[in-house]
Amino acid sequence: MDDIVNVAKRRGFVYPSSEIYGGFANAWDYGPYGVLLKNNVKQAWWTDMVMKRSDIVGLDSSILMNPRVWEASGHLENFTDPLVDCKKCKKRFKGDDTDGKTCPECGGELTEARQFNMMFKTHAGPTEDTASMVYLRPETAQGIFVDFKTILDTTRNKLPFGVAQIGKSFRNEITPGNFTFRTREFEQFEIEYFVKSALEAKKVFDEWVKVRSEWYKGLGINSANLRLHEHPKSDLAHYAVTVTDIEYNFPFGFSELEGIANRGNYDLSQHEKFSGQELKYFDEETKTKILPFVVEPSGGVDRAVLAFLIDAYDNEKVEGEERIVLRFNPRLAPIKAAIFPLIKKEALVMRAKEIYHQLKEKYFVEYDESGTIGRRYRRQDEIGTPICITVDFDSLEDDSVTVRDRDSMKQKRIKISEIEEFLEKKLR
Numbered sequence: 001m002d003d004i005v006n007v008a009k010r011r012g013f014v015y016p017s018s019e020i021y022g023g024f025a026n027a028w029d030y031g032p033y034g035v036l037l038k039n040n041v042k043q044a045w046w047t048d049m050v051m052k053r054s055d056i057v058g059l060d061s062s063i064l065m066n067p068r069v070w071e072a073s074g075h076l077e078n079f080t081d082p083l084v085d086c087k088k089c090k091k092r093f094k095g096d097d098t099d100g101k102t103c104p105e106c107g108g109e110l111t112e113a114r115q116f117n118m119m120f121k122t123h124a125g126p127t128e129d130t131a132s133m134v135y136l137r138p139e140t141a142q143g144i145f146v147d148f149k150t151i152l153d154t155t156r157n158k159l160p161f162g163v164a165q166i167g168k169s170f171r172n173e174i175t176p177g178n179f180t181f182r183t184r185e186f187e188q189f190e191i192e193y194f195v196k197s198a199l200e201a202k203k204v205f206d207e208w209v210k211v212r213s214e215w216y217k218g219l220g221i222n223s224a225n226l227r228l229h230e231h232p233k234s235d236l237a238h239y240a241v242t243v244t245d246i247e248y249n250f251p252f253g254f255s256e257l258e259g260i261a262n263r264g265n266y267d268l269s270q271h272e273k274f275s276g277q278e279l280k281y282f283d284e285e286t287k288t289k290i291l292p293f294v295v296e297p298s299g300g301v302d303r304a305v306l307a308f309l310i311d312a313y314d315n316e317k318v319e320g321e322e323r324i325v326l327r328f329n330p331r332l333a334p335i336k337a338a339i340f341p342l343i344k345k346e347a348l349v350m351r352a353k354e355i356y357h358q359l360k361e362k363y364f365v366e367y368d369e370s371g372t373i374g375r376r377y378r379r380q381d382e383i384g385t386p387i388c389i390t391v392d393f394d395s396l397e398d399d400s401v402t403v404r405d406r407d408s409m410k411q412k413r414i415k416i417s418e419i420e421e422f423l424e425k426k427l428r
């Protein structure tokens with residue numbers, strides 16, 4: 001894990017938030033390459049789950065919502081963790097992390113457990129009374145449920161169909177940690193997939209477990225590092241019928257990357273009850289009204305980014321020297337290509353910059369003329385750039401360049417006029 005944290009910081013992927021003030025516990029910033037990687041992960045999800053499917057539409061709902069939403073969803077009452085305090089050293093622990101009697105740090109006596117709600121609270125408007133209290137959403141899902149009827153009325157969707165959303169959520173975790181794995185502010189990619197019956201939900205649930213596992217593999221995650229974990233009934237959240245996690249083999253052990261939950265029709269029925277609005281779907285076939293059942297594949301964007309980063313990391317010996325390389329799937333690589341003049345001679349620099357400016361219209365690319373060509377390759381390997389393009393003296397004669405592949409380090413000559421086509425194929 002240290003290797004990952006180091007390369008992430010050194011190369012500007014992820015670093016601690018508010019560092020000049022000594023940082024802020026468990027808050028992280030995505031630097032210039034990190035934000036590109038994260039955007040690419042989100043874009044890949046959006047492309048594969050929304051654009052390429054005809055049964056899913058998108059949504060971007062607000063973070064601050066009517067507080068009644070959280071009453072209906074059960075989060076006000078049930079989204080809690082038991083907390084205990086040590087009477088001697090005054091430290092606070094999650095109840096599950098102790099034996100319930102003695103302090104794990106000093107052996108002192110513990111208080112009775114109290115329920116602690118993990119939603120962040122704030123106030124909307126200038127008065128800070130209970131009437132103005134609002135919550136930062138702890139999941140993006142409720143925005144979808146609350147808008148379900150409007151989405152039905154404004155599109156021509158027929159069941160089964162899904163609504164997809166990417167956005168920030170907030171949980172006042174008692175024990176955050178493991179780098180970006182568990183943070184209080186995090187981003188989710190969630191789909192609520194609506195079907196006609198509980199039976200259909202069961203079938204669709206299995207399909208989603210498969211679709212989502214394949215998605216991670218398709219983008220380069222080694223299948224040996226993935227496994228499924230079915231939650232025992234006793235562990236389930238208040239809304240869930242069944243949950244299967246896709247777990248990734250993080251350096252701190254297999255942990256949840258994404259959860260696929262069969263939520264039954266709990267959420268929609270609760271919102272019907274609390275809002276007094278009918279949220280049913282009229283089924284043309286049977287001429288009956290249905291309250292749809294829901295299957296939810298819910299992934300953490302930050303966790304996905306971390307998993308892709310860890311899985312891509314490789315450290316090998318090349319000609320007696322250490323080579324650190326991030327073997328990202330080209331779709332996820334922050335920088336798609338780097339363009340170099342072989343040496344800093346004006347004619348080469350000009351030609352290389354021409355190619356750079358041309359490619360920059362379409363791709364995130366870099367230009368680099370400093371240091372030996374070997375050093376420049378290493379710099380690009382370390383940020384996972386799939387292709388390096390070098391302009392040399394022959395280029396001025398034959399209008400060709402040398403392209404070098406990140407993974408095989410093999411080089412070949414291609415025509416300058418063919419670079420775009422070459423990249424397009426490579427990055428698909």
Ligand SMILES: [Zn+2]
Nearest residue numbers: 086089103106
């Ligand atoms: Zn203690």
